[in-house]
Amino acid sequence: MGKLEGKVALVTGSGRGIGKAVAQLLASEGAAIVVNDLGTNIGGDDPDQSIAQSVVDEIKAAGGEASANTDSITDYNLAEGMVQQAINGYGKLDIVVNVAGILRDRMIFNMSEEEWDAVSAVHLNGTFNICKWAAVHFRDRRESGRIINFSSTSAWGSPGQPNYGAAKYGILGFTAVLANSLDRYGVTSNAILPYAATRMIDSTPRAMKVKEETGKLPSELAGGTEGDPANVAPMVAYLATDDAAMINGHFFGVRGHTVSLYSHWELAGVFQSDRRWTVEEMLELYPDTWAKTIKQPEAQEVARSERPLRATSLWQLDESAWKEIADGVKLWEREAYYGAKQG
Numbered sequence: 001m002g003k004l005e006g007k008v009a010l011v012t013g014s015g016r017g018i019g020k021a022v023a024q025l026l027a028s029e030g031a032a033i034v035v036n037d038l039g040t041n042i043g044g045d046d047p048d049q050s051i052a053q054s055v056v057d058e059i060k061a062a063g064g065e066a067s068a069n070t071d072s073i074t075d076y077n078l079a080e081g082m083v084q085q086a087i088n089g090y091g092k093l094d095i096v097v098n099v100a101g102i103l104r105d106r107m108i109f110n111m112s113e114e115e116w117d118a119v120s121a122v123h124l125n126g127t128f129n130i131c132k133w134a135a136v137h138f139r140d141r142r143e144s145g146r147i148i149n150f151s152s153t154s155a156w157g158s159p160g161q162p163n164y165g166a167a168k169y170g171i172l173g174f175t176a177v178l179a180n181s182l183d184r185y186g187v188t189s190n191a192i193l194p195y196a197a198t199r200m201i202d203s204t205p206r207a208m209k210v211k212e213e214t215g216k217l218p219s220e221l222a223g224g225t226e227g228d229p230a231n232v233a234p235m236v237a238y239l240a241t242d243d244a245a246m247i248n249g250h251f252f253g254v255r256g257h258t259v260s261l262y263s264h265w266e267l268a269g270v271f272q273s274d275r276r277w278t279v280e281e282m283l284e285l286y287p288d289t290w291a292k293t294i295k296q297p298e299a300q301e302v303a304r305s306e307r308p309l310r311a312t313s314l315w316q317l318d319e320s321a322w323k324e325i326a327d328g329v330k331l332w333e334r335e336a337y338y339g340a341k342q343g
C-alpha cells in the first residue's frame with residue numbers, strides 16, 4: 001500500500017521538471033493529484049494547455065488518479081478554483097506543493113519593474129494565493145494539512161537574480177509564518193531548496209558550456225544522474241505523509257542523493273553596552289571584531305578551498321564530521337562538525 005493512499009494533493013507547476021516528478025511520485029504512493037501547470041516558457045509567456053494534461057495522462061496510464069488544471073497561480077481567484085477543483089473532484093485537499101516558477105534574470109541595474117513584478121507574482125504571490133485558500137480548507141477540517149513550498153539557494157545572494165532571490169527568500173519567511181500559525185490545525189509547512197537539471201538550469205551560462213562540450217543541454221543529460229528531477233521527489237513525498245507530522249517550519253536542500261537541513265537564522269554575534277552606542281565606538285569596534293570573524297553570506301558558487309567559519313553550502317562541509325550510518329549512507333550534523341573543530 002502506498003504511503004499516501006487516500007490523500008489528495010495539488011501540485012503547482014507539475015507539468016514539467018521537478019513538479020512533474022513530484023506529482024508522479026505522490027500519485028504512485030496513492031494520492032489523487034490536481035496537476036496544475038500554465039505551460040509557459042521559462043520567462044512565464046506562451047501558455048500551453050497540453051502540458052498539464054500530458055502529465056495527467058501519464059499518471060493515469062500508470063494506474064494513478066489525476067486531473068489537469070491550466071490556470072495561472074498568479075490569479076488569486078483562480079487559485080481558489082484550484083483548491084476547489086480538488087475538493088469537488090476528490091472530496092478534500094490534504095497536500096499542497098508549490099513548485100511553479102519562472103525566471104527573468106538580470107543584474108539589478110538592468111532590471112525593469114515588469115521583470116521584478118512578473119517573478120514576484122509567480123513565486124511569492126502565487127505561493128501565497130495557493131496557501132491562502134488551502135489554509136482556509138485546512139482550518140475548516142481541523143484534521144491535518146501539508147504545505148511544501150519551493151525556495152532556492154539563490155536566496156543567499158545570487159547576483160543576477162534580484163527578483164528571484166528576493167521572492168525565494170520571501171517564501172522562506174512565509175513558510176515559517178505558516179508553520180507557526182497553522183500548527184494548531186494539524187498543518188505543517190516546510191520548504192525545499194532543490195537542485196535539478198531542468199530547463200531552468202538550461203538557461204544558465206554553465207549550461208551553454210555543457211552544450212558546447214557535449215552537444216546536449218543539462219536537462220537532456222539529466223536522466224539517471226545527480227541532476228534527475230526525480231531525485232527531489234522522495235523528500236517531498238515524505239514531508240507529505242502523516243508520519244511527518246513532527247516536521248514543521250524547516251528548510252531542506254535536496255540535490256541528487258543528498259538531503260540537507262538548513263538552520264533558521266541564528267545569532268552569529270552580539271554587541272551589548274550599558275549605554276547608547278556612539279558612531280565612533282562602532283567605527284572602532286566593528287573592524288576589530290565581526291569584520292574579522294563574520295563572512296559575507298555566500299552566493300551559490302563557493303570557493304572549495306575556503307574553510308569558512310560557518311558552512312552555508314554543501315561544498316564547504318569539512319570531511320571530519322561525516323558519520324557513516326549505513327552502507328553507502330552518511331550523515332553530517334552541525335553540532336558534531338563544530339564540536340570536532342573545537343576539539
Ligand SMILES: NC(=O)c1ccc[n+]([C@@H]2O[C@H](COP(=O)([O-])OP(=O)(O)OC[C@H]3O[C@@H](n4cnc5c(N)ncnc54)[C@H](O)[C@@H]3O)[C@@H](O)[C@H]2O)c1
Nearest residue numbers: 013016017018038039040072073100101152195196198200
Ligand atoms: N531546477 C533547479 O535546480 C532549481 C533550483 C532552485 C529552485 N528551483 C525551483 O524549483 C521549482 C521547479 O523548478 P523547475 O526547474 O522544475 O522549473 P520548470 O521550468 O521545469 O517548471 C516550472 C513549471 O512551472 C510552470 N509555471 C510557470 N508559471 C506558472 C503559473 N503562473 N502558474 C502555473 N504554472 C506555472 C511552468 O509552465 C513549468 O512547467 C521552481 O519554483 C524553481 O524556482 C529549481
